[in-house]
Ligand code: HEM
């Protein structure tokens with residue numbers, strides 16, 4: 173069976189939902205979660221600790237979506253890249269691997285810092301998620317530093333290069349790499 177010309181609709185949907193969710197997580201972290209908890213400052217009707225609930229809940233949901241995406245990736249055929257030079261294919265593969273590392277690493281370190289720190293995760297006010305880790309303050313502190321200091325910088329670099337690569341293909345190589353992942357291609361009649 174020959175390789176498909178583009179990513180299938182499930183892969184495209186998961187790609188853009190996860191990309192948007194990542195952006196949302198950063199916006200929440202640097203706005204709602206920075207509100208003054210003592211004065212009860214609010215944003216969109218929610219206080220600081222409400223935004224923590226939203227951030228943690230959405231982060232856990234992202235973890236599930238990323239897991240689905242990985243299963244989908246290994247059980248369906250991917251489009252091949254026959255037009256790009258070999259060096260470009262290798263660099264983009266390395267970029268994808270690092271993207272998956274942060275896509276798993278961010279929710280995981282977030283979960284570990286909360287669970288090992290003894291802070292329950294209230295999933296969208298519906299109920300607490302099971303705490304799978306014993307109390308371990310040094311582990312929680314390391315996970316916290318990786319989550320807030322290391323991973324965000326890695327994300328800026330990796331996603332920045334990813335975006336630049338997509339633009340490079342579109343404007344310089346003028347090939348169909350970006351088109352393979354565009355949502356509109358899903359809606360097109362075959
Ligand atoms: C895709 C997933 C995630 C992304 C992109 C993300 C991103 C971030 C960012 C950028 C910060 C702020 C760093 C700073 O203030 O300098 C942050 C803080 C935080 N995140 Fe996440 N996060 C994710 C998942 C999670 C999860 C799943 C949890 C917990 C279950 C979590 C818990 C927290 C907490 C508690 C803080 C605040 C730490 C503090 O106040 O010092 N995050 N996150």
Ligand code: HEM
Pocket residue numbers: 187190191192194245250253264268271272275331334335338349350351352353
């Ligand atoms: C900033 C806007 C973005 C654009 C324009 C974009 C574009 C693309 C394109 C065109 C591809 C297909 C590349 C190819 O097959 O050669 C792709 C793949 C991918 N993108 Fe993005 N992307 C963006 C944001 C993101 C973000 C924020 C993430 C992760 C948080 C991400 C994760 C991935 C992954 C993991 C793949 C590899 C797919 C696979 O083969 O499994 N992308 N992206």
